[in-house]
Amino acid sequence: MKHPYKTREGGATVTIFVPYDCKNHCPFCINKEEYADMTGFSVEKICDSIRRMDAITPRCDFVFTGGEPFADLESLQVMLDEIPTTHKIYINTTLPVSEYQSEEDILTFLEKNKEKITCVNVSRHMQHYVVESNDDLLARLPVPFRVNCVLYKNYPVKDLVPYLERFHKIPGASIQFRFDYTATTPENLYEEEHDKILHDLKEVARYTGLDGCRMRCGFHFDYKGMELTYHKTLPYSTIVETDPKDGVTYDILYDILIKQNGDIHSDWTGVLMDVDAYEKVVFEPYDLKWLERIA
Template identity: 85%
Template sequence: MKHPYKTREGGATVTIFVPYDCKNHCPFCINKGEYADLTGFSAEKICQSIRTMDAITPYCDFVFTGGEPFANLESLQMMLDTIPTTHKVYINTTLPVSEHQSEDDIVAFTERNKDKITCINISRHMQRYVVESNDALLSRLAVPFRINCVLFKDYPSEGLVPYLERFLKVPGASIQFRFDYTATTPENLYDQEGDRILQDLKKIAPYTGLDGCRMRCGFHFDYKGMELTYHKTLPYSTIVETDPKDGVTYDILYDILIKQNGDIHSDWTGVLMDVDAYRKVVFEPYDLHWIEGSARA
């Protein structure tokens, strides 16, 4: 750590990398290489780190990713049980169904954890990279869900409307299209005129507004009453700034990572966090705000 830490009120989001792999090979996934060697992976150590983060920021958000969180429901349950109900919990998943795990197993898991899980973010891409479970499963889930779709490189823009119409038929669905964040820079984060995805979406859905902060932004649309967001974020999660009020330079953290072996990182770029220093973190109001338009009613 070069500077003292600062983060938003409530604490930086804590993303947990589950200690088991998925069978997928999505071309835009930058995590896959981390699962080539599972040596040292430990759900128990992850649980220890969850307790540490809860003790420091008892109201931060937790996000499970991977890997595939739903590939091992027993281990996922153990980690979920470690998180007190003061936290919001999100799970990034392809919602896998196999001969060893049925749709009923997944539905039952969401029923058991409906007071714990805030939202399940389900990957469904326009170009299919994985075997997908049935769309009908989505409306059976006992918790809120959102469809996440990365528009990767030369995505087929003619497929946008059929894709949206597909999920318009699923009760409770909302869509978040995501820019390939490995290609996001501070210069193009808020770019509108040169953003092909944004221009394509404006052709097919009414634009309702923009929210954003230093690190990420969301362009909002309404597609026939279904909530639609286009999300962009930087490929790192630390902003270095000098506070004009006290003259102190801070590492401002937006995301904290618990890795597969339980190590706690302060950025997506492999930086270990100084846990003792984070216990003295300075809080500031979250700078995410509406820039254009207004919040969806």
């Protein structure tokens, strides 16, 4: 650690990489190579780190990702049980269904944990990178859900409206379109004029506003009453900034990672966190705010 830590009120989001793999090969995924050698991966060590983070920031958000969180429901349950109800919990998933795991298995699991799970973020891309469960399963989920879609490189623009119509008919659906975060820079984070995705969405949906912070932003739309967001975020999660009030330079953390072996990182770039120093973290108001709203 070069500088003392600062983060938003409540604490930085803690993303947990489950210690088991998925069967997908999405071209924009930078996590896949981490699962090539699973030596040292441990549910127990992850649980130790969950307890440590809960003790420091008892109201931070937790996100399960991978890998595929729902690929091992028993292990996921063990990790979920370690998180008190003071936290919001999000799960990134493809909702995998196979000969070994049925739709009913997933629904039973979610029903059991519906008081703890804030939202399930379901990957459904315009280009088929993964084996998808039936869309009808989304309508049966006993927890809130959001559809996540990475618009990767030369995505098929002609399929945009059919894609929106596909989910518009499912009660409770909203969609978050995502820019390829590996290509996001401070220079293009808020850039609009040359953003092809933004222009494509404005052609088919009503633009309603923009929110954002130092690290990420969201362009908001309405499509026939269904909420759409176009999300852009930087590929790292630490901002180095000097506070003009006290003259101290801080590492401002937006995301903390619990890796598959239980190690705690302070950034997506592989930086190990000084957990003892984080116990003395300075809090600031969250800088995410609406920058533009259109009625």
